[in-house]
Amino acid sequence: MNNKSGFIDLCWPRVLLVxxxxxxxxxxxxxxxAGGYFDALKETERPRFQLLCDFQTFELLDRDRREILNAEWFVTTKQAQTAINAWLKQYxxxxxxxxLNMRPPVPETLLKNGT
Known part of the structure; x- marks a missing residue:
């Protein structure tokens, strides 16, 4: 990263940077x-979400929408994962x-029919 040493704690390409x-x-x-790490990644590997935490506070950023999704506070990583999965399903x-003309990307009807 620009001749500086630094490490990404976790990077799931195209999904999540922690x-x-x-x-x-x-x-x-x-x-x-995190912003420096994000900028240093290849554009094709840049994740949509960025999670910052100090093990007491978790802040989730949707980098595509530049929206902080921190309406919920999580005590455990399992709580965070459950909430993130629920949010992704809803989104x-x-x-x-x-x-998409006010349609969801994967309508529930497609999921129920298995198509």
Missing amino acids: EQKSAGRDLTKAATH NNIRPHQA
Whole structure:
């Protein structure tokens, strides 16, 4: 990363970048680090979501929409995973998208019919 050493805590290409800090640390620095890591990735590998945490606070950013999705606070990673999966299901299967004439990307009817 621009001749500086740094490590991404977790990168799931095209899906999620995680930057973790010690408990109680300021997540502003984590956001700066994550942004640098994001910029250093190949465009085809850049993830949609960015998760910042200090093991007490979790902040999820949808980088496509530049929207922070931190309405919920999670105590455990299992809670976070459950909430993220529920949000993704709602976003992809139920929530209307303007670009798709107010239809969801994967309508529930397709999922129920198995097509």
